[in-house]
Each structure stands twice: as C-alpha cells, then as structure tokens.
Amino acid sequence: MSDTVKFHFDVDGSDFSSAGEASVTVKKKLRQLGYPPEVIRRVSIAMYEGEINMVIHANGGTADVEASDDEIVIILSDKGPGIPNVELAMQAGYSTAKDHIRNLGFGAGMGFPNMKKYTDEMRIDTVVGQGTTITMKVRF
Amino acid sequence: MKIKEIGNLLDAVCLTGESHLDSEVISACCSDMMSDVLAYVKDQGVLITGLINPQVIRTANMMDMICIVFVRGKKPTEEMVELAEECGIAVMCTEKRAFEASGILYAAGLSRSAEGKHV
Numbered sequence: 001m002s003d004t005v006k007f008h009f010d011v012d013g014s015d016f017s018s019a020g021e022a023s024v025t026v027k028k029k030l031r032q033l034g035y036p037p038e039v040i041r042r043v044s045i046a047m048y049e050g051e052i053n054m055v056i057h058a059n060g061g062t063a064d065v066e067a068s069d070d071e072i073v074i075i076l077s078d079k080g081p082g083i084p085n086v087e088l089a090m091q092a093g094y095s096t097a098k099d100h101i102r103n104l105g106f107g108a109g110m111g112f113p114n115m116k117k118y119t120d121e122m123r124i125d126t127v128v129g130q131g132t133t134i135t136m137k138v139r140f
Numbered sequence: 141m142k143i144k145e146i147g148n149l150l151d152a153v154c155l156t157g158e159s160h161l162d163s164e165v166i167s168a169c170c171s172d173m174m175s176d177v178l179a180y181v182k183d184q185g186v187l188i189t190g191l192i193n194p195q196v197i198r199t200a201n202m203m204d205m206i207c208i209v210f211v212r213g214k215k216p217t218e219e220m221v222e223l224a225e226e227c228g229i230a231v232m233c234t235e236k237r238a239f240e241a242s243g244i245l246y247a248a249g250l251s252r253s254a255e256g257k258h259v
C-alpha cells in the first residue's frame with residue numbers, strides 16, 4: 001500500500017434514497033485494500049455522516065477519499081447554504097433538520113460530534129450562501 | 141446466540157443471509173433513528189427497527205452489524221434486500237413490535253453491549 005489510492009464521487013442531493021452509496025463503496029474498497037477493520041470503521045462512519053449531511057442539508061456535493069499508508073483523508077464539498085455558526089452546529093443535539101428528515105431516521109444533531117469522535121482531525125470551511133467543505137483525517 | 145435462533149424466537153421470516161445464519165451475535169440495538177445507531181452502537185451485531193429505507197441497510201453496514209430485524213410486519217423493498225445481501229447482512233421480518241421483539245431477545249440472552257454481557 002505504498003501509493004495513495006484516490007476515490008471521487010458525485011453525491012446526488014435530489015434523491016435521498018441514494019444517500020450513503022459513496023460511503024458503502026469506500027468501505028468495500030478499503031476492505032479490498034486490506035486496511036485494518038477499526039480504521040475502516042472510523043472512516044466509514046465519519047464519511048457516511050458527512051455524506052448524509054450533504055444530502056439533507058446542502059443538496060449534494062462531492063466526496064473525495066485519499067487512502068495512503070498511514071492516513072486516510074476524506075474531503076466533502078458542497079455548494080449548499082453554508083453553516084452560520086459552526087460552534088453551535090458542532091454541539092451534540094443541535095439540528096436544523098425538519099420533521100420529514102427525522103421521519104427518515106436522521107436529524108438528531110449527532111453527526112458532527114460523531115465525525116469529530118472518529119477522526120483525528122476535522123476541519124470545517126464554510127461560507128454562508130456559498131457552501132461547505134469538510135476535511136477529515138484518520139491516522140493509524 | 142446464533143442469528144437463526146433470533147429468527148426462531150421472533151417467528152421471523154428470513155429474506156436474505158441464509159448462508160450466515162450460524163454467525164454468532166451477543167448484543168443488539170433497537171432504534172428507528174439511524175442518527176442514534178451511528179452515535180451509540182459499538183459492537184452490537186443486530187439492529188431491530190421499524191424504519192424502512194436504504195439508509196437502514198447502509199447504516200448497519202457502516203456499524204459492521206450483521207443482522208437486521210424489521211418489526212411490526214414492515215417489509216423492506218427488494219432494493220434494500222439486494223443491498224443487504226451485497227453487504228453480507230441477514231434480513232428478518234417479524235410481526236412482533238419493537239418492544240416485544242427486544243424483550244424476547246434480551247430474555248434469551250442478547251444484551252445491550254458486549255461488555256454488559258454476563259458470562
């Protein structure tokens with residue numbers, strides 16, 4: 001595994017039923033590449049939370065994953081509404097999701113805290129009205 | 141407990157995963173909120189839920205769960221069953237409600253977490 005392996009996905013924001021597909025694919029690929037199960041689990045949970053967020057809060061975007069020898073980097077980028085108060089959004093239980101999202105099983109305000117918990121580094125670059133890019137790193 | 145025992149205890153129909161009915165599980169989680177499954181599941185192998193959408197399967201896949209039990213007679217779509225098959229997840233359906241299904245499995249020895257298991 002000396003070379004960096006890269007994956008790119010367009011995440012469709014118009015179709016909730018496909019939300020999470022990219023993360024399922026990445027999980028499968030990382031298994032094939034032989035990464036340790038615990039690393040794969042951390043990457044997949046963090047990416048899945050971010051992918052679902054892009055669909056329910058930002059009308060989709062792109063997901064890029066770079067897997068190398070000692071770290072896996074996940075970059076999620078959207079042109080959604082942006083996040084006005086990142087500190088608030090990071091708090092467990094804070095969610096702007098409406099009832100129809102909750103009926104789909106999401107919107108408990110646990111995604112960001114979970115992404116932080118499972119990654120070694122998490123950075124949120126966001127501009128209101130322009131979009132959000134989230135960069136996460138899992139090291140091992 | 142083996143996955144097939146879950147099926148027997150709940151009078152459940154198995155829609156996919158016949159090949160790994162002998163896999164062992166020691167704990168389960170019951171929720172219709174996938175957010176909570178993602179936030180709180182550690183090593184639970186079984187998800188008990190009444191929610192029907194593909195994210196149920198994908199969430200279980202992310203959490204390395206190996207069996208999903210749909211309660212209250214809810215039926216997953218064909219697409220969901222195919223996805224579960226690809227992910228190596230057994231899918232069962234029972235007429236029982238979530239509370240009853242959970243109670244039966246708990247009484248039979250499935251616990252909330254692997255650590256909480258009395259041995």
Ligand SMILES: Nc1ncnc2c1ncn2[C@@H]1O[C@H](COP(=O)(O)OP(=O)(O)OP(=O)(O)O)[C@@H](O)[C@H]1O
Nearest residue numbers: 053057058089095096106107108109110111112175
């Ligand atoms: N990509 C995004 N674009 C715009 N806003 C976002 C984005 N991701 C998250 N947010 C905002 O941050 C809040 C918190 O996100 P978080 O993932 O923690 O919770 P949630 O998605 O509302 O619920 P859960 O993740 O538990 O299903 C969201 O409710 C939303 O307001």
Ligand SMILES: [Mg+2]
Nearest residue numbers: 049053111112
């Ligand atoms: Mg979220």
